[in-house]
Amino acid sequence: QDSSIPTVATNCVSCHSADGNPLVAGVPILSGQRATYLEAALRSYRDGRRTGGPADVMSTYAKELTDEDIKEIAEWFAAN
Amino acid sequence: QDSSIPTVATNCVSCHSADGNPLVAGVPILSGQRATYLEAALRSYRDGRRTGGPADVMSTYAKELTDEDIKEIAEWFAAN
Numbered sequence: 001q002d003s004s005i006p007t008v009a010t011n012c013v014s015c016h017s018a019d020g021n022p023l024v025a026g027v028p029i030l031s032g033q034r035a036t037y038l039e040a041a042l043r044s045y046r047d048g049r050r051t052g053g054p055a056d057v058m059s060t061y062a063k064e065l066t067d068e069d070i071k072e073i074a075e076w077f078a079a080n
Numbered sequence: 081q082d083s084s085i086p087t088v089a090t091n092c093v094s095c096h097s098a099d100g101n102p103l104v105a106g107v108p109i110l111s112g113q114r115a116t117y118l119e120a121a122l123r124s125y126r127d128g129r130r131t132g133g134p135a136d137v138m139s140t141y142a143k144e145l146t147d148e149d150i151k152e153i154a155e156w157f158a159a160n
Contacts, residue, residue, distance in 0.1 A: 028117040037108040044132065052129040053120070 008069040009076050011061045020077040026054075030077035038074035046070070088149040089156050091141045100157040106134075110157035118154035126150070 005018050012030075016022045020031030030038060044050045046062035065073070085098050092110075096102045100110030110118060124130045126142035145153070 026114070026116045026120065028121075029113055033109055034106070036106045040106065040133070041108075044130070044135070049132040049135065050124070050130050052124065055124070055129065 006072050006076050008065065009073045011064075012073065012077075015057075016077070019080045031080050033078055035071075035074040035078035038077055039070050042070045042073065043067075086152050086156050088145065089153045091144075092153060092157075095137075096157070099160045111160050113158055115151075115154040115158035118157055119150050122150045122153065123147070 005013065015024050015027045016030050020033070021029055041050075042058075042062050042065065045055060045058040046065060048059065050058065062070075085093065095104050095107045096110050100113070102109065121130075122138075122142050122145065125135060125138040126145060128139065130138065142150075
C-alpha cells in the first residue's frame, strides 16, 4: 500500500486527521478500525441510513463517493 | 473504575466481546474508542437515527438503555 493518504480521503482529514487519530473533540478514531466496518459505515452515511447531527456532515461528503472510493478510504484508515 | 464489565453492557458482549475487540466478522472495535463518540452512536441507534442492517439489531438493544446506562457502557469500552 502507498504510504501517502489517498486523494479520495483528503476530505476526511480535517476532522479525523490523516492517520485516523482525530484531534477534534467527539470525532471517532478510525485508526485500526476494521475496514469492513468503515466501509459499511460510509455506505450508511452515503445512502441516508445515518442521519442527524454529525451524520449530516458525513453524508455530504459520502454522497460524492463511489463504492471503490469507500473501499480505498476504509483500507487506508484501517491500516493506519 | 470497576475491573468487571458493567451489568448494562452484558448484551454488547456476544458481538463486541467483553473488552471491545470483537471476534465476529464486520463488527466494529470499541476498545479504546472515544467515550463521547460511543455515547453519541448508542443514542443515535436508540433514537432511530441509524437504520438498516446491523443498526436494527443495535436499536433493539439500545432502546432499553437510559442515558446513564449509555454513559456507563461507553466509558467501559473506551477504557478497555
